[in-house]
Amino acid sequence: MPIHHExxxxxxxxxxxxxxxxxxxxxxxxxxxxxxxxDPNHGDYASPIAMQLARVARMAPLxxxxxxxxxxxxxxxxxxxxxxxxxxxxxxxxxTWLQQQxxxxxxxxxxxxxxxxxxxxxxxxxxxxxxxxxxxxxxSRGGVMGDTLARVLRALGYDVTMEYYYNxxxxxxxxxxxxxxxxxxxxxxxxxxxxxxxxQGEYIIDLARALLAEHGEALLAQPIxxxxxxxxxxISAAQKRSLKRINIEFDVYFRExxxxxxxxxxxxxxxxxxxxxxxxxxxxxxxRTTEFGDDKDRVLVKQSGEPTYRLPDIAYHWDKIxxxxxxIIDIFGPDHHATAPQVLMGVKALGYETGFVYTVLxxxxxxxxxxxxxxxSTRRGMYVTLDELVDEVGPDPIRYFMVSxxxxxxxxxxxxLAVEHSDKNPVFYIQNAHVRCAGILRKWHxxxxxxxxxxxxxxxxxxxxxxxxxxxxxxxxxxxLETVGTTFxxxxxxxxxxxxxxxxxxxxEACRVLGEDVPQPLRLARLQFYLAAKKLFARVLTLMxxxxxxxx
RNA sequence: GCCCCUGUAGCUCAGCGGAUAGAGCGUCGGCCUCCGAAGCCGGAAGCCCGUGUUCGAGUCACGGCAGGGGCACCA
Numbered sequence: 001m002p003i004h005h006e007x008x009x010x011x012x013x014x015x016x017x018x019x020x021x022x023x024x025x026x027x028x029x030x031x032x033x034x035x036x037x038x039d040p041n042h043g044d045y046a047s048p049i050a051m052q053l054a055r056v057a058r059m060a061p062l063x064x065x066x067x068x069x070x071x072x073x074x075x076x077x078x079x080x081x082x083x084x085x086x087x088x089x090x091x092x093x094x095x096t097w098l099q100q101q102x103x104x105x106x107x108x109x110x111x112x113x114x115x116x117x118x119x120x121x122x123x124x125x126x127x128x129x130x131x132x133x134x135x136x137x138x139x140s141r142g143g144v145m146g147d148t149l150a151r152v153l154r155a156l157g158y159d160v161t162m163e164y165y166y167n168x169x170x171x172x173x174x175x176x177x178x179x180x181x182x183x184x185x186x187x188x189x190x191x192x193x194x195x196x197x198x199x200q201g202e203y204i205i206d207l208a209r210a211l212l213a214e215h216g217e218a219l220l221a222q223p224i225x226x227x228x229x230x231x232x233x234x235i236s237a238a239q240k241r242s243l244k245r246i247n248i249e250f251d252v253y254f255r256e257x258x259x260x261x262x263x264x265x266x267x268x269x270x271x272x273x274x275x276x277x278x279x280x281x282x283x284x285x286x287x288r289t290t291e292f293g294d295d296k297d298r299v300l301v302k303q304s305g306e307p308t309y310r311l312p313d314i315a316y317h318w319d320k321i322x323x324x325x326x327x328i329i330d331i332f333g334p335d336h337h338a339t340a341p342q343v344l345m346g347v348k349a350l351g352y353e354t355g356f357v358y359t360v361l362x363x364x365x366x367x368x369x370x371x372x373x374x375x376x377s378t379r380r381g382m383y384v385t386l387d388e389l390v391d392e393v394g395p396d397p398i399r400y401f402m403v404s405x406x407x408x409x410x411x412x413x414x415x416x417l418a419v420e421h422s423d424k425n426p427v428f429y430i431q432n433a434h435v436r437c438a439g440i441l442r443k444w445h446x447x448x449x450x451x452x453x454x455x456x457x458x459x460x461x462x463x464x465x466x467x468x469x470x471x472x473x474x475x476x477x478x479x480x481l482e483t484v485g486t487t488f489x490x491x492x493x494x495x496x497x498x499x500x501x502x503x504x505x506x507x508x509e510a511c512r513v514l515g516e517d518v519p520q521p522l523r524l525a526r527l528q529f530y531l532a533a534k535k536l537f538a539r540v541l542t543l544m545x546x547x548x549x550x551x552x
Numbered sequence: 553g554c555c556c557c558u559g560u561a562g563c564u565c566a567g568c569g570g571a572u573a574g575a576g577c578g579u580c581g582g583c584c585u586c587c588g589a590a591g592c593c594g595g596a597a598g599c600c601c602g603u604g605u606u607c608g609a610g611u612c613a614c615g616g617c618a619g620g621g622g623c624a625c626c627a
Contacts, residue, residue, distance in 0.1 A: 035568085035570080037570090037571070038570095038571070038572080038573080038574085039571070039572070042571070046570085046571085048569090048570050048571090048608090051570075051607065051608075052569095052570095052607095054607065055607085061607080084571080085571090086570095086571085086607080086608090087607090088570080088571070128627095130627065132627095167627060170626075170627065171626065171627085172626075172627060197626090282625085283625090284625055285625095286625095294555095295554060295555075295623095296554095298625095299624090299625045300625095301625085302625040303625060304625075306625085308624085308625060308626080308627090309626075309627050313627090334556090334557090334620095334621055334622070335621090335622075335627080336622095336627085337555085337556050337557080337621075337622060337623095338555065338556075338622055338623060339622095339627085340556095341555095341556095361556080361557080363557070363558085363620080363621075364620090364621070404565090405564090405565065405566085406565090406566085407557095408556095408557055408558070409557085409558070409564095409565075410557090410558090410620075410621085412564075414564090417577090420590095421590055422590060423576095423589085423590060423591070424576080424577065424590095425590080426576075428590050429576095429590075429591090431590085432588075432590050432591075435588070435590080436587080436588060436590095436591085439587060439588055440587050441587095442587090443587055444587085479568095483568060486568090487568070489568095491566085492566090492568090495565095495566060495567095495575085498575080498576085499575080502575080505591060505592070506591090506592065506593085508587085508588095508591080508592090509591070509592050509593090510592090512586075512587065513587060514586095514587045515586065515587075517586095530587090551588090552588085552590065
């Protein structure tokens with residue numbers, strides 16, 4: 001159990017004890033929690049519980065706090081529990097215990113993680129781009145957010161499946177096939193033109209060229225499905241390669257088509273109809289979303305007899321639930337902000353509670369170069385792809401900047417900043433902390449010394465306030481992971497990483513290791529400290545899908 | 553017209569109902585005979601407006617004002 005939970009429990013037990021002994025009147029035990037005071041002078045953790053209890057206990061908050069403090073049982077981590085007006089309970093950690101975090105970090109490969117999820121099956125669905133073109137920046141953001149969430153949820157004891165949903169059944173893929181065929185015809189000198197709705201991108205011509213090289217002119221006799229299958233296979237393979245470049249890999253690629261093959265789509269419609277949520281109008285099948293608060297009903301099946309995307313989307317979520325996921329997270333870009341709630345309405349209509357299904361929305365990504373927004377237009381295929389961005393800035397800045405703000409804020413991806421090797425660039429600022437640790441260890445080895453020499457170091461020598469501040473910050477990782485894993489807002493992690501580096505660098509300046517004026521026992525202790533710091537930075541960077549370089 | 557998101561320092565953003573609102577950039581001023589200055593130290597500067605809920609509001613509710621995005625029988 002992480003320390004902030006232990007302390008909260010301790011507070012709660014103290015309240016119960018105080019009630020037992022009559023120092024506090026009886027009332028239902030609240031959920032106590034501890035938080036970090038803004039001002040470190042107030043202690044390492046604080047609880048405002050006494051103020052919250054004032055009403056039910058009908059006592060002055062200060063008196064309540066005193067009663068709780070008096071009944072706190074001793075804890076190895078706790079140095080003192082103080083009461084401060086108007087009723088705060090301030091807890092200070094024991095520095096001996098804090099120093100032991102060094103060995104805790106070194107021994108525990110899941111430092112900061114804890115078993116919040118208890119092995120529950122969780123699914124993160126993200127990217128889910130149609131297999132009709134390269135991965136765009138918006139989809140990349142969703143992917144980075146989803147992958148970061150998945151990594152955090154695994155650290156928190158969830159059994160996570162990363163899933164990618166393919167729309168391989170709709171009109172879009174037919175258009176894709178037609179686009180490729182037309183390009184083939186053009187390459188063969190035929191006078192045909194792409195329609196307005198066809199895919200305009202250069203990559204379509206490349207596909208056509210490759211097809212022609214393989215099959216020659218005879219391929220024009222093939223049905224459109226031939227072109228569809230070929231293009232889809234090529235494009236989805238390319239999408240996977242692109243995503244892998246930024247360390248995103250999926251466990252399951254779920255094909256929309258499979259929901260038609262196994263009858264799930266029509267089964268879903270039947271059930272919705274049986275439950276009275278479907279009616280016919282103008283030759284189409286409508287879903288009574290107004291019963292769930294929507295401002296108008298929505299079409300499930302078009303006049304043509306083809307389903308809209310909604311029906312398979314609902315069927316897909318039904319399938320997810322039947323596969324036993326207890327936590328479902330859907331990550332949607334701005335183009336899905338309006339449709340996300342409709343899927344949930346579908347799930348409700350099927351008879352499920354939707355409390356365990358979360359939709360995480362994010363805003364757009366735009367590129368900034370030399371302080372100016374780069375113009376992008378999806379029409380004409382004039383957008384910047386993930387591959388182009390990776391080519392230009394590399395994976396790490398993408399991983400960092402795509403999650404470095406709340407999903408509710410748009411991302412302005414600054415191309416100049418992303419590659420700038422300076423203190424302005426938070427990516428290098430964080431990675432440099434790891435590099436600096438590595439540098440100390442390298443120098444140590446170069447001097448012919450081994451790490452083993454330091455394993456019995458006396459950690460209680462780590463008394464410098466900056467060293468202790470770093471260890472306090474290390475402790476905060478558990479809180480950050482919990483926040484990310486319960487709010488599904490991954491941006492807290494890069495902020496934490498930055499703060500951790502901001503606590504580290506002054507420590508590095510102040511707490512030298514190899515200098516001749518450092519006494520040997522302290523040197524050994526600090527060596528352990530920097531070994532732990534290195535491991536912690538590597539851990540945090542890995543949780544963000546970033547690399548932890550030894551040199552830069 | 554309807555829906556979603558946003559409004560915090562000159563700029564870009566954190567801030568999970570708690571104590572004196574934090575960073576980065578920019579700006580002003582310092583620090584390399586010393587493990588990576590890709591770093592450190594210090595200064596100036598801020599919650600869109602109103603009403604309400606609360607012991608306590610940047611945070612919650614309602615109403616304004618302003619900006620962004622979305623409103624297909626496309627996905």
